[in-house]
Every structure is written in C-alpha cells, then in structure tokens.
Amino acid sequence: MLKKNYNYKIKDLPESLKQFIGLIIITLIVIISFSILNGMFGEGDELVKRMKIEEERIAEERKLNKLISSLPSGILVTFDGTDHYKLTDEVYEQVCNATKLIPQRAIMGANFLNFRAHELYTINGNKIDETFVKWDQEKGKCFAGFTVSGNNVGVDESITISGEALSFLSTGIDTRVYFIKNF
Amino acid sequence: MKKSIIVFLLSFLACSSVLARSTGCKEGNCDNGYGKWVYTDKTTYEGEWVSTKKQGIGIETWPNGYIYKGEFKNSVWSGIGTLTFPDGSTYEGEWKNGFMNGQGIFTWSDGKQKTGIWKNGKLQE
Numbered sequence: 001m002l003k004k005n006y007n008y009k010i011k012d013l014p015e016s017l018k019q020f021i022g023l024i025i026i027t028l029i030v031i032i033s034f035s036i037l038n039g040m041f042g043e044g045d046e047l048v049k050r051m052k053i054e055e056e057r058i059a060e061e062r063k064l065n066k067l068i069s070s071l072p073s074g075i076l077v078t079f080d081g082t083d084h085y086k087l088t089d090e091v092y093e094q095v096c097n098a099t100k101l102i103p104q105r106a107i108m109g110a111n112f113l114n115f116r117a118h119e120l121y122t123i124n125g126n127k128i129d130e131t132f133v134k135w136d137q138e139k140g141k142c143f144a145g146f147t148v149s150g151n152n153v154g155v156d157e158s159i160t161i162s163g164e165a166l167s168f169l170s171t172g173i174d175t176r177v178y179f180i181k182n183f
Numbered sequence: 184m185k186k187s188i189i190v191f192l193l194s195f196l197a198c199s200s201v202l203a204r205s206t207g208c209k210e211g212n213c214d215n216g217y218g219k220w221v222y223t224d225k226t227t228y229e230g231e232w233v234s235t236k237k238q239g240i241g242i243e244t245w246p247n248g249y250i251y252k253g254e255f256k257n258s259v260w261s262g263i264g265t266l267t268f269p270d271g272s273t274y275e276g277e278w279k280n281g282f283m284n285g286q287g288i289f290t291w292s293d294g295k296q297k298t299g300i301w302k303n304g305k306l307q308e
Contacts, residue, residue, distance in 0.1 A: 075248070079270050079292070082248075105224060105247045112266075115282055115303035166270055167248065178247040179269040183289075 064098035067091070068175055075178060076168045078142075084167070089140075095168055096135045096142035101176040102128075103169070107146055110161050110180040117148050117159045124150035129158070133165060133177055144177040230255065253278065268292075276301065 010018070071091075075084040078092050087095060104126065111118035121128075129147040136143055145162025163182030168175045211218030212232065219229040230241015237243075237255040244250050253264020260266075260278045267273050276287020283301035290296045300307045 077269075081271055081292075103224075103247075105226070105245050105249070109245070109247065109249050109268075112282070113304050115305065118282075118304075169247070181268070181270060181272075183268075183272070183291075 064094060067094050068098055068170065069172065071095070071170045071175070073170050073172045076170050076175070078166050085170075087168075092142065093135055093140075095175050096133060096165065099133045099142075099144075099165070099168060099175045099177055100131075101174065102131045102133070102144055102146055102180070103176050103178070106144075106177050106180055107161075110146075110163060110182050113183050114159065114161055116152075116157070117161050120148045120150050120152050120157055120159060123152055124148065132162075144180050274301075 013021075072085050075082075076087050076095060077084045078087050080086070107121070107128065108118075111121055127148070127150070129149050131144070131146045133142065133144045135141075142165040143162055144165035145160055147158060147160045149156070149158035151157075161180070161182055163180040165177045165179070166181050167177075167179040169178045206221060206223045207213075209219050209221050210229075213220050214235050215233060217230065218232055219227060221227050225246040226244065228237055228241055228243045230237060230243075231239030233239065237258040239255060240253070241255050242250065242252045243255075243260075248267075248269025250267040251260055251264055252267075253260065254262025256262060259281045261280065262278060263276070264278050265273055265275045266283075271292040273290045274283055274287055275290070276283065277285025279285065282304045284303060285301060286299075287301050288296060288298045289306070297306060
C-alpha cells in the first residue's frame with residue numbers, strides 16, 4: 001500500500017523534475033562504479049606520480065632534441081686543438097644525456113687498449129651486449145662504455161670497456177659517441 | 184610534365200643510393216701498386232697494395248679521428264707505425280697483428296710520455 005503511494009507520488013511529479021532526478025542517479029552510479037573500479041584496479045597516487053615522472057621525461061627529451069637539432073652536423077669535441085666544433089661545458093653535459101649510440105669505429109678504437117675485448121668482439125661477429133652513456137655528476141664528465149661477451153676458446157667471458165666520451169658525431173637527427181678515451 | 188617529375192625523382196634516388204654506397208678504389212691502383220680505398224663509413228686507406236691487400240707503407244684514417252701511418256702486412260697494422268688518437272695522443276713504435284707489440288712510445292695529449300715494451304696493446308710494466 002505504502003509502495004503504491006510512493007509510485008503514484010513519483011508518477012505525479014513534473015516530467016522535468018523526474019528527468020533531473022534520473023540524471024543525478026545516473027551520475028551517482030557512474031561515480032560509484034568508477035570509485036569501485038579504481039579501488040580494485042587503480043593505483044591512485046602512485047599512478048599519478050608515475051605519470052608526472054613520464055611527462056617530465058618527455059619534456060626533457062623534447063628539450064634535448066631541440067638542442068641536438070640546433071648543433072652543427074659533424075664532429076663535436078670537448079678538447080682543444082682541433083678544427084671540430086667545440087662544446088661548452090653546459091652543452092657537453094646535455095649532449096651526453098641525449099646520446100645513446102656508440103658506432104663501430106668508436107668501439108674498435110676503445111678495443112685497441114684491450115686485446116681480450118677485441119678478440120671477443122671479433123669472434124662473436126662484432127656483437128655488443130649493451131652500451132651506456134652517462135654523465136658523472138661528481139667528476140663532471142661524460143662516460144661511455146660497452147660490454148662484449150661470448151665464448152672464447154671454450155670459456156664464457158664478459159668484458160666491459162668504459163672511458164671518457166671525448167667526441168661525438170652530430171648527424172642533425174641524433175648524436176653518437178665518437179671517441180671513448182680508455183687510456 | 185608528370186613523366187619528367189617521375190624521371191627526375193627516380194634518377195635522384197638512383198644517384199643518392201649510388202653515392203651512399205660509394206666504396207672502393209677511388210684513386211690509383213688498389214690491386215698492385217699505390218692507391219686510395221674509401222670504405223662506406225668514410226674510413227680511408229692510402230698506400231701500397233700487393234695482390235689486393237694493404238702491404239707496405241700507408242695511411243689509414245678513421246672517420247672518428249684515429250690515424251695510423253706506417254707499415255701494413257696482409258692488410259693489418261704490422262711493422263713500424265704511428266697511431267694518432269682523436270685527442271692528439273700518439274703511439275709510435277712497433278706493431279703486430281693490428282696491435283701495439285714491441286718497443287714503443289706512448290705520448291698523451293698533455294705531453295706525458297711512457298716508453299716500454301708493449302704486448303697486444305698493453306704496456307708490460
């Protein structure tokens with residue numbers, strides 16, 4: 001009887017009010033559903049933090065790409081006495097942070113001072129396991145290196161060669177480590 | 184008009200691919216005699232050749248600044264030679280199988296020097 005009364009009361013309400021109440025109910029359902037889903041699968045603050053870090057990384061990458069495209073194409077050096085483009089200390093750090101690649105001749109040059117690495121590199125078809133280019137905040141220098149590994153006369157070996165990255169090649173699109181001084 | 188644009192584009196592509204792969208003997212005789220060979224990465228060798236191998240005196244210049252001037256045997260740095268590193272450091276002395284092997288002097292770019300016997304690129308202390 002009571003239920004029937006409520007039904008009649010609702011039916012008697014003006015159409016616009018009924019639509020408004022419906023809209024509020026739908027909105028509440030959507031909000032509650034999302035809250036439940038977020039509680040179940042969402043990572044809340046952690047996700048926001050990660051997104052912010054990613055956004056900062058993208059912004060930094062864009063800044064570095066802009067710098068790389070503004071540099072002249074060719075060899076960029078950090079030392080005096082050559083005809084090549086000399087990097088300032090500030091740009092040297094930025095170029096270091098933007099550089100990811102180490103071409104074959106730079107690897108071959110670094111291998112001059114490490115015969116075992118050279119052997120391993122040659123035996124394994126000039127294959128490099130990993131390369132790294134990183135800025136050493138403490139020393140204020142850029143370091144680059146690579147790891148060669150493989151089987152040398154029945155023995156599994158892994159050798160990491162690293163040294164100061166003293167010159168880079170700017171292609172206009174990216175920069176590459178051109179000279180690793182490991183002596 | 185359309186045809187000429189297509190012909191122009193095709194010839195441009197053909198020329199650029201030919202130039203990109205421009206490797207080989209650029210001057211002289213690279214079989215037996217004196218000649219200059221340029222590799223795809225712009226490394227050059229200018230010197231003596233015997234049976235298509237680097238043999239005798241020559242200069243090898245790498246695009247990243249390494250310059251070897253001296254003797255070659257079987258296309259490898261062997262004999263007496265000088266390697267100049269991109270930063271100006273040098274090694275002057277004996278070479279074998281492409282490595283510093285024998286008596287030599289290493290001079291760093293700041294003028295510091297070390298003389299000694301080298302074995303496979305390593306100074307024997």
